[in-house]
Amino acid sequence: MKSTAVEEFSRVAAQSFLKEPETVMPVRILLVDDHPVVRQGLRTLLEGRPGWEVVGEASDGVEALEKIEGLQPDVVVLDVTMPRMNGLEACRLLQRNQKSAPEVLFVTQHDSPQMMREALDAGARGYVVKSNAARDLLEAVEAVSQHRVFTALTRGPQASG
Amino acid sequence: MKLRILLADDHEIVRRGLCALLQRHEGWEVCGEASDGREAIEMAKRLKPDVVIVDIGMPHLNGLDTTRQLLQHDPNFKVIVLTITDSDQVIREALDAGARGFVLKSDAARDLVSAVEALQSKRMFFTPRVNDLVLAGFLEKGHAISRNEPPNLPTLTVREREVTQLLAEGKSSKEVATLLNLSTKTVETHRSNIMRKLSLHSIRDLVVYAIKNNIIQIQMPPQIRSSSPETSVV
Numbered sequence: 001m002k003s004t005a006v007e008e009f010s011r012v013a014a015q016s017f018l019k020e021p022e023t024v025m026p027v028r029i030l031l032v033d034d035h036p037v038v039r040q041g042l043r044t045l046l047e048g049r050p051g052w053e054v055v056g057e058a059s060d061g062v063e064a065l066e067k068i069e070g071l072q073p074d075v076v077v078l079d080v081t082m083p084r085m086n087g088l089e090a091c092r093l094l095q096r097n098q099k100s101a102p103e104v105l106f107v108t109q110h111d112s113p114q115m116m117r118e119a120l121d122a123g124a125r126g127y128v129v130k131s132n133a134a135r136d137l138l139e140a141v142e143a144v145s146q147h148r149v150f151t152a153l154t155r156g157p158q159a160s161g
Numbered sequence: 162m163k164l165r166i167l168l169a170d171d172h173e174i175v176r177r178g179l180c181a182l183l184q185r186h187e188g189w190e191v192c193g194e195a196s197d198g199r200e201a202i203e204m205a206k207r208l209k210p211d212v213v214i215v216d217i218g219m220p221h222l223n224g225l226d227t228t229r230q231l232l233q234h235d236p237n238f239k240v241i242v243l244t245i246t247d248s249d250q251v252i253r254e255a256l257d258a259g260a261r262g263f264v265l266k267s268d269a270a271r272d273l274v275s276a277v278e279a280l281q282s283k284r285m286f287f288t289p290r291v292n293d294l295v296l297a298g299f300l301e302k303g304h305a306i307s308r309n310e311p312p313n314l315p316t317l318t319v320r321e322r323e324v325t326q327l328l329a330e331g332k333s334s335k336e337v338a339t340l341l342n343l344s345t346k347t348v349e350t351h352r353s354n355i356m357r358k359l360s361l362h363s364i365r366d367l368v369v370y371a372i373k374n375n376i377i378q379i380q381m382p383p384q385i386r387s388s389s390p391e392t393s394v395v
Contacts, residue, residue, distance in 0.1 A: 036270035041178030107174075134173035 024051035027145045030073040030102070031057045032064040032090070034082045038130070042077060042107065045137055052141070061085025065093060073102050075145050077137075078124070080108040080115065088122050095123035103144040107133050111154050126150040164281055165192040167210035169201035169227065170243065171219045179214065179269065186274060198222025199340075202230055205238060212280050214273070216266070217244040217251065218378045220330060221340060225251075225375060226322050228258040233319070239280045243269060247290045251375055256295075262286040317355060322376065324351040328364060329371035 029046055031039045031054055043054050056071045058064040060082045068076060076094075078087040087106060094101050105126035106119045116127045125144040128136045129152065136152045143150035166183055168191055170176050180191050193208050195201035197219045205213055213231060217224035224242055231238045241262030242255045255263050262276040265288050276286035287295075317325060320341075327337040334352060338345045361367050371377045 035175075035178075035267055037175055037178035037182065037266065037273075038172075039178070040181050040270065041172075041174035041176070044177045044181050045174070130174060131172055134177065137174075 025145070026051045026053065027075055027141065028053050028055045028071070028073045029141065030055060030064065030067055030071060030076045032059070032061070032076060032082070032087065033079040033107070034059045038079070042133070042137065045134065046077075046141065049138060049141075059083075061087060061090030061093075064090050065097075068094065068102060075141055076102050076104050077141070078104055078106050080106060080110055080119070088118060091119070091122040091124055103147065105140050105144045105150070107137065113153065116151055116153065120149075120151070128152050129154055163188055163190045164212065164277070165190055165208070165210045166277065167191075167193045167195065167201065167205055167208060167213045169195040169198065169214065169219065169224070170216040171196050172216075175216070175266075179273065182270060182273060183277065186277075189277065198224060198227035198230075201227050202234070205231055206234065212239050212241060212277055214241045214243060214277075217242055217246075217255075217375070221327065222323060223326060223376060223378075225254050225258050226319070226326070228255070228260050230319060232259040241273070241276050241280065241286070243273075246378070247288060249294060252291050252294055254375060256291075263288055263291050265290075317358065321351055321355050321358075324348060325355055325367065325371055326376045328352065328355075329368045329377050 029052060031042050033039050033042070036059070039057050043057075046052050046054055055073050056067045058067045062085045064076065064078065078091060080087040087108070091104050091106075094104065101123070103126070104124040105128065106124050107128050107130055108115070108119075109130045111129045111131070119127050125147065126140045126149065128140045128150070132152060132154060136150075140150040140152065166189060168176050168179055170179065173196070176194050180194070183189055183191055192210050193204045195204050198215070199222045201213065201215060202222070215224040215227050219227070222230075224244075228240045228242060231240060236259075240260045241264060242258075242260040243264055243266050244251055244255070245266045247265055252263065261280055262285060264272045264276050264286070268288065272286070272288065279286035323341060324337055327340060332340070334348045335345050337343075338348045341348070356362070356367070359370055361370060368377075372379055
């Protein structure tokens with residue numbers, strides 16, 4: 001009996017040791033920011049992650065809504081302050097009009113709890129401050145792609161399920 | 162021999178974007194990255210880059226004062242100023258500070274490579290808006306950008322401008338002293354001199370002065386239901 005348990009343990013251990021690495025979860029991302037240089041910086045960070053793909057870019061809220069419809073991304077990385085239509089408005093419209101809206105992660109210069117609340121109220125799943133994007137972005141995209149909330153002001157990240 | 166570029170911007174994400182943009186150009190390398198003006202000056206002195214690209218709205222020391230101090234140290238530095246605004250006053254100050262290039266951040270993906278190429282060929286590069294302003298000033302007054310001069314404001318020393326920015330960012334005299342390697346008493350003296358020279362009576366007045374004179378910049382959030390505009394360095 002004892003040896004059976006040991007054998008079983010060894011079998012399970014060997015299986016877990018030999019098992020293939022976990023499948024990479026593909027994430028299709030749309031970048032929305034009015035500054036091409038910021039989009040380039042975000043893209044450089046995100047494309048370093050295996051399985052993640054930046055499927056498109058938009059420079060304001062109107063263009064973002066058009067591209068979301070066509071590209072059907074999993075995650076939209078959205079700036080707040082943009083010409084024509086700001087990110088908050090785009091996010092509200094997205095939640096209202098799309099049945100299966102992608103998850104929205106705000107990446108913004110506004111390091112303010114009020115703005116963060118406003119963003120979450122608009123339907124966003126995540127909020128990251130631009131000055132800390134290099135630190136928080138990957139973790140935030142991963143969280144929101146799994147439908148978890150991720151918020152981080154300059155004090156530091158807070159992720160929840 | 163590669164052209165060596167020093168980048169100064171407080172946002173790492175912007176630096177990454179700029180790096181990607183510049184390093185696509187054969188023969189150029191980003192030799193250093195700084196996240197504020199003070200660090201930029203220290204790195205520029207040490208690395209002696211061929212071109213320095215500075216963002217205007219950096220904490221601790223803004224891009225205009227960084228440009229002034231760099232050129233005071235060595236007039237051969239070639240500086241390109243990156244800005245989110247092309248107001249007359251900012252353009253005037255950038256030219257006055259000695260920048261050889263002036264690029265709007267929103268157009269950086271298009272203009273920055275051209276600006277660096279221009280400086281590499283010992284030319285200058287300014288956005289079309291600057292050219293218009295210089296030309297208008299030249300045609301109307303016979304010398305560049307002479308209209309809408311600010312009223313004769315008392316001149317602050319380099320150190321006083323540094324102290325003004327740090328106080329306007331909300332730092333205490335003690336914090337300013339630590340950042341500038343001064344005693345708290347010296348900072349207090351600078352503070353009194355600044356207030357006296359500018360006829361200011363409170364830190365609130367000082368913040369308003371710093372905003373009006375592009376020492377710090379403000380970002381207006383889009384319509385938010387429950388708050389007033391916030392002040393931040395961008």
